[in-house]
Amino acid sequence: MWQKSKPYLLLLPASFTIILLFFGGIFDGLLKSFGYFPAIGETGLNLTAYDRLLHSSDFWQSMALTLRVAALSSLISAIIGAFLAVALFFVNNSTKKAIPRPWQRLFQLPLTIPHLVAGYMVVLLFTQSGFVSRLLATVGWIDGITEFPVLVNDSFGWGIILTYAWKEAPFVALMLYPVLSRIHGSWSDVSRVFGAGPWQFIREVVVPVMMPAWTIATFIVFVFTFSAFEVPYLLGVTYPSVLPVYSYQLYTSGTLSDRPEALAVNMILAAITILLGLVAYYISKRWNVLKGWG
């Protein structure tokens, strides 16, 4: 009896903590999104908040912005990340020895920098009077501050996208590099025997090898950027705002009637991320790219 129930007892503390602190909070939010507020005497359940939300243009604008920012961020960091990984792979191969550890550390540096700090670095680089604008003015490409495009606190979300590109590209590269390192040096020799140049080697060998891991990495970045708060809060505009910021604005607007709506936004966000997470899980299972993950 003890032997049989032992693993469940061992699993109990961790599972119980997550259920209580995490799922409990989500359930609490779900009830309140249905208008259940015993503190102010509301004990009935209704769909008013969802109804109001789905009929408001603010919500749909926010949804469109969130999708656009997440899609562009994940795509751009995926492209830069793939480039970084392939570059590291070739540098490693051509020097015939592993890159010294401090260098690898350096390349992981953006991963350790907190998001808010990365966001502020983008502010200093890309505001109209920022570092890039100064450089362009010095070489004579622009003559005034206003000639530099608005890239920070802009309604398109470029500042957010730039921050994520810098932060998440090394993440994508880190996911790809172990896969690339499975390519033996001999494969390159074989391809040369068959008359393939370096570009053909990349197209016919390197790209197919890293494709599954690359798709998953891009997907993970998409899910993360879709639901992250800090960077858009710092670098976005008040209107339209991405869904997490929109929810926070509703939550802190002061009127109690907006709170069910804020929590309804959260529930929609949770549903979308669960869906995306399941898709990522099944793709990765099928391609077997996340060996050792979970």
Added chain:
Amino acid sequence: MKKQPRFLSLLLIIGLFIFVLVPFVPLVLSSLSFGWRWPDVFPQGWSLRAWEYVVNDVRTWQAVGISLWIALIVTFVNLLLALPAANALVRYPVRGRWLFEAIIFAPIIIPPFISVMGIHLSFLRFGLTETVLGVVLAHIAPTLPYMFRAIMVSYQTLSVDWEDQARMLGAGAMPRFFHVVLPHLLPGILAGASLSVLISLSQYLITFIIGAGQVVTLPILLFPFISGGDPAIASAYSLLYGAIAIMALVGMDAALKRYYQMSRVPQQEKGVKP
């Protein structure tokens, strides 16, 4: 033929350097600047004013202390929760394994602020808002999955035979754990702890909701400065915050190396050289 790849790889390395390091340049310049008018690439004057402000302000070190304190408690709690759970999932036949994995890994997928906004009023009722304890409780869900995963990976390479051998030699449960299991899991534990500390350090929203501005961690202290405060001070704070995150990681790594040196276990290289 031989020269070209060399040249190309040099170019690639330079590209990598620019991508990673150049974004730090304006941050450093700005923190040392004394007046920096457009379109000058370098500040007109230099000054340590911002750094003096940051270093001399009591709130800075209080925030550093409270951030690290919260991160350490969270990591310790995670360790206590993740060790038995990882042990169970890796080494025992568990029915409904997918369910346990789904529960524990869920906070990686579903953003934690959703849960925290929902639980906020309950925390308020139990008097957990504006307290360090409340913030610690809020930080557990986003960090536990990473600790759990790291320890699981370590357990997968630990054979039960080793413990059986120790048992045959007469070692009780405690010595078995501390002399056989723990040394083997240590690299995984430290990897998990690093992630746990790093993620706890970088939480802004959930700390803000639960701490309600009373629990001032580094990101909470930093935010007003970077969203429209004095750029020099904002830059100095940003550099300090980044440096503490990096130091937390490097410190963990150094601790691991020291442990290996002290116990004289030769560090094994991963993989086999071709």
